[in-house]
Amino acid sequence: MTTRQRKRLRAVSWALRLATAAILFQTLFFKFTGAEESVYIFTTLGLEPWGRIGSGLAELGCCVLLLVPSTVTLGAFLTLSVISGALVSHLTSLGIEVQGDGGLLFGLALGVFLGALALLWIHRVEVPFLGHRFRPRRAQRPEAPAHRVLILGGGFGGVYTALELEKLFEFDDTVAITLVNRDNFFLFTPMLHEIAASDLDVTNIVSPIRKLLQRTDFFEGDATAIDLAARKVKLRHGSNGHEHDYEYDSLVVALGSVTNFFGLPGLEERALTMKSLGDALALRNRMIAHLEEADTECACDIRKPLLTFVVAGGGFAGVETIAGMHDFLHCALPFYGHLEPRDVRTVLIHPGEVILPELGPELGRYAQRKLSARGVEIRTGTRVTGVAAGGVTLGDGSCLESSTLVWTAGTSPNPLLAPLPARKERGRLLVDEHLELPEFPGVFALGDAAAVPDRDKGGFHPPTAQHALRQARVVARNVRAAIRGTEKRRFRFATLGQLASIGRRTGVARILGINFSGFVAWWLWRTIYLAKLPRLEKKLRVMLDWTLDLAFSKDLVQFLSTHPAVSTEASPERTLPTERPAVAPARTVRSAAAAGLERG
Ligand SMILES: Cc1cc2nc3c(=O)[nH]c(=O)nc-3n(C[C@H](O)[C@H](O)[C@H](O)COP(=O)(O)OP(=O)(O)OC[C@H]3O[C@@H](n4cnc5c(N)ncnc54)[C@H](O)[C@@H]3O)c2cc1C
Numbered sequence: 001m002t003t004r005q006r007k008r009l010r011a012v013s014w015a016l017r018l019a020t021a022a023i024l025f026q027t028l029f030f031k032f033t034g035a036e037e038s039v040y041i042f043t044t045l046g047l048e049p050w051g052r053i054g055s056g057l058a059e060l061g062c063c064v065l066l067l068v069p070s071t072v073t074l075g076a077f078l079t080l081s082v083i084s085g086a087l088v089s090h091l092t093s094l095g096i097e098v099q100g101d102g103g104l105l106f107g108l109a110l111g112v113f114l115g116a117l118a119l120l121w122i123h124r125v126e127v128p129f130l131g132h133r134f135r136p137r138r139a140q141r142p143e144a145p146a147h148r149v150l151i152l153g154g155g156f157g158g159v160y161t162a163l164e165l166e167k168l169f170e171f172d173d174t175v176a177i178t179l180v181n182r183d184n185f186f187l188f189t190p191m192l193h194e195i196a197a198s199d200l201d202v203t204n205i206v207s208p209i210r211k212l213l214q215r216t217d218f219f220e221g222d223a224t225a226i227d228l229a230a231r232k233v234k235l236r237h238g239s240n241g242h243e244h245d246y247e248y249d250s251l252v253v254a255l256g257s258v259t260n261f262f263g264l265p266g267l268e269e270r271a272l273t274m275k276s277l278g279d280a281l282a283l284r285n286r287m288i289a290h291l292e293e294a295d296t297e298c299a300c301d302i303r304k305p306l307l308t309f310v311v312a313g314g315g316f317a318g319v320e321t322i323a324g325m326h327d328f329l330h331c332a333l334p335f336y337g338h339l340e341p342r343d344v345r346t347v348l349i350h351p352g353e354v355i356l357p358e359l360g361p362e363l364g365r366y367a368q369r370k371l372s373a374r375g376v377e378i379r380t381g382t383r384v385t386g387v388a389a390g391g392v393t394l395g396d397g398s399c400l401e402s403s404t405l406v407w408t409a410g411t412s413p414n415p416l417l418a419p420l421p422a423r424k425e426r427g428r429l430l431v432d433e434h435l436e437l438p439e440f441p442g443v444f445a446l447g448d449a450a451a452v453p454d455r456d457k458g459g460f461h462p463p464t465a466q467h468a469l470r471q472a473r474v475v476a477r478n479v480r481a482a483i484r485g486t487e488k489r490r491f492r493f494a495t496l497g498q499l500a501s502i503g504r505r506t507g508v509a510r511i512l513g514i515n516f517s518g519f520v521a522w523w524l525w526r527t528i529y530l531a532k533l534p535r536l537e538k539k540l541r542v543m544l545d546w547t548l549d550l551a552f553s554k555d556l557v558q559f560l561s562t563h564p565a566v567s568t569e570a571s572p573e574r575t576l577p578t579e580r581p582a583v584a585p586a587r588t589v590r591s592a593a594a595a596g597l598e599r600g
Helices: 003-032 036-044 050-067 069-094 104-122 156-168 189-196 277-294 297-306 316-335 361-374 465-484 519-532 536-551 592-599
Strands: 147-152 175-181 185-187 206-208 217-220 222-227 232-237 242-247 250-253 257-259 308-312 345-350 377-380 384-388 391-394 404-407 411-413 428-430 443-445 497-501 507-511 514-518 561-564 585-587
Touching (some): 003 104, 147 156, 189 277, 189 316, 217 232, 250 465, 277 316, 308 391, 316 345, 316 361, 316 404, 316 497, 443 465, 497 519
Parallel strands (some): 147 175, 147 250, 175 217, 308 345, 345 377
Antiparallel strands (some): 497 507
16 A cells, blocks of 8 residues: 555544544434433333433443544444444334434434444454454565664563554655564563463463564564664574674664673572563473472472572562462462472562562552561561572571572663663663763663663653653654654653552552552552553453463463473384484473573
8 A cells, every 4th residue: 555545544534533423422412411302212212311321421432432543443343333223223113214303313323334334444454353364464674765763672662662663654665664672572571470470371471573563674683783883783693693784774772681690609500580481481380390399209308498489689570479479389289299388488588678669668568568478488688699509698697498599689781782882871871861872863772771861850760661661652753853853852751650469469559659559459450551461362361361360270381391202212123214303392382482481
């Protein structure tokens, strides 16, 4: 479809939406003011007054959904169902003409029905379940684009920048957008602990980037070097790890952060982390493997370290992780006949006085009380100083006999940023209020990779998903402004709220300065993050998992095994040669999860 055709179609869509909404508003007005013909219709149908009020509210919903660009298809569906009721009533009980109106009301209902049908056709690619059938083939990258935008990183910052750029350059084929990410999926980190705790199925919190982005060229690979002066990036990919140089006109750096072990002895080799999908799977597998081993007689001597799980870091990731682990282990125990609840020990280590410092002492203490009451040991005022075969050593000189340490207590910027000749703040790229590197116009940074000054409060904006998401919108607009030579937008945002789920339908939240705890906070956590999770399909899958979770116990399947599937023993007789490799993984998860785990 040409740019001109797309523009025309968009104009037709707006005209239809406005016309349909205008008719609905008018009938809505008649319904709520109790106009004579409206009361007559619902009295004839035997539905006065609740039928009138109910259909009025449904029409109000239709109007709103039709006018909001992202909900047009939902609005059209709802309109079709509401108006079908009206048409059927006309054709069966009311007749075409109502109170001598010459069929005007019937005609209007028919018009709305046809308008909604036309809208569904125009927006057919957005229709759930069917839309992908109508999706045109991805546009090829223009041979010689006038401007090349390269986005490094496919997390919150990178993917949302690409989504916004797609909207801004919908009608401009001269701009090529390319996104590079190590994995071919976008990971929704706020729900990561639910994978470790077996609350959600592995791929439900990840979305294939190719399904999220329509017009962006996706490149799965590793960025290995950035040359800001020459305006090019080295990308490595493929089974043989070959490299390409990619030249750009605008660069968006959204490479996130990496775990920092602060050089503590033993951590890099022995500690688990909680940043990627692979990390969550590795933790889940580790818990199951230790339960399996501890349940055997020969493990009597090592049962204690096997079943002592230590999490370092009392921030959001650490608290949600220990709560999820504790619940998972105790739900699994009834299936391990030789183990008792007292055999399992879960410990949270936090250097401050109260956990969850971001939420303030009141909510932190509440979370602490709730977790302690369930049996989680919380050791505050101390920190992990090392980990060895014998256990985890703490700053207070004690040692926890444990063979599992999960480290959530430190991050540092992506190492790719270190050699860049740009100003930095604790390793993060220091950007101006337009999220641009002052020394390198056309290079933008956001999310965990950027130090973004907070002009209102002073200091820097915190590295959270909600900030990365908002920064993405500003970066996309500023990329466009840079291309068109127009004025750039400033980034201004105040944290709306912060929430943590602490297991067993309990949570803590501070939203717009108001504290919530217990079930309400947990419900808010689920509702808000479900709404934020990209793609309807994933939302439905997560909802289904949560619902099934009410009836069934947690799954104990280990996801990855490297046991050989075929015998490696010499055969007495020579068998025919086969193309199958000699040793294949027994149960290979052919999913994003496996990719994440291998990389992790
Ligand atoms: C367990 C956990 C829970 C969290 N919970 C919340 C929460 O509840 N609310 C909240 O607001 N924030 C939360 N956060 C923080 C939030 O996830 C981050 O602030 C956010 O993801 C930052 O977005 P980003 O785009 O900068 O980085 P990321 O989302 O980390 O994306 C970076 C991307 O770059 C890719 N990448 C890195 N290096 C390379 C390379 N060399 N080549 C190619 N690709 C590369 C990575 O694979 C990744 O896909 C949580 C974080 C974690 C780890």
